[in-house]
Amino acid sequence: MSPLEFAHPKATHTAPLGSARVAYWLVRSSRRSIGLEVSDSGLTVRAPLRASMANIEAVLQEKARWVLTKLGERETRNQQVPQIAWQHGAYLPYLGGVLQLHLHPAAPRGGELLTVGEQRWALHVNLPTDAAGASVRAQVNAWWLRHARAVFTERLQRFAPELGVQWRSLRLSNARTRWGSAKVDGGIMLNWRLLHFRLPVLDYVVIHELSHLRVMDHSPRFWAVVASACPDYARLRAELRQHPVPDWVI
Structure with missing residues (x-):
């Protein structure tokens, strides 16, 4: 052997x-x-x-x-990591639900997200239905990054006043093992793969990083700040660790 x-x-x-x-x-x-x-x-x-x-x-x-x-x-x-089939009709986990890809040349060039049911969405992409996987991934990735920035910005603006902090900038990350970080100058980094998780899980990471603008370590005082805006943080943190996100490679 x-x-x-x-x-x-x-x-x-x-x-x-x-x-x-x-x-x-x-x-x-x-x-x-x-x-x-x-x-x-x-x-x-x-x-x-x-x-x-x-x-x-x-x-x-x-x-x-x-x-x-x-x-x-x-x-x-x-x-156990799920694979994405980069083709017409493929599914991606999105905000705890399912997003289906629809390829057709008449779709808006930047992509268009439509709600089609409870926890179900359709993303219309400007490509022919027989487009190569690499082209599909590239267009979906471009839309995903723009959308992630918009969603993260909205959530940062939602929780920053509640925590009494000000964030200055947002950077997106593709790290495999780190979901976010914060700098003393107010810079926030968030992983764009967080869009695969339920909104409460995403919010936990946002609150976690904003809390670092008050306490830059993981002391009991830090976790008390997190709990003030996210009392259920322990369960959400466990969910973040337990659920694998799909592999975006071709």
């Missing part, structure tokens, strides 16, 4: 861990200790500039069971 293999797309080194071979990304910096991080991309090892490979490999062997468990969980999670 061939060994299990896990590979980070930026892998620089490979190590045998148990019955598996793990290709990992080694990042050196001025940090003081060796740290291991497993994300959707794979294993990243962060090490001091002067750490020897022998020390790094010793830490990997010591933490081998933990690494393999996390990598296995990542593999299972990735296998």
Whole structure:
């Protein structure tokens, strides 16, 4: 039986861990200790500039069971990620419901979103019904980004006064493992994939990042600020972590 293999797309080194071979990304910096991080991309090892490979490999062997468990969980999670068929009639999860793609040359060039039922929408895209998948994805992506910015802006404006903060700018992100961030200057980053989730889940992330404009850590004081505008934040946070979002690749 061939060994299990896990590979980070930026892998620089490979190590045998148990019955598996793990290709990992080694990042050196001025940090003081060796740290291991497993994300959707794979294993990243962060090490001091002067750490020897022998020390790094010793830490990997010591933490081998933990690494393999996390990598296995990542593999299972990735296998559960729904795929999008970029064609006429395809479905995408949208705000907790379903959005169906309709391709036809008479559709508005920027795309048009129509409500067709409870938690059901149709997105009309200016393309022939037999358009190539890459073209469909490109047009839907352009509409999605514009729409995400509009929805996020409306929700930021809705909750900022309630939290007593002012946000200054909005940036959209495509990160695989981070849903948002906030800077002390009022800059907010939100992941455009949040449009796949129910509005209460999206609102939790918006409130979370706005709350950082009052408290920049995750102390009890921070969570009290979040709870003041989103009392059900714990359940919504769990929902955000548990539901896989579709893969947008062709």
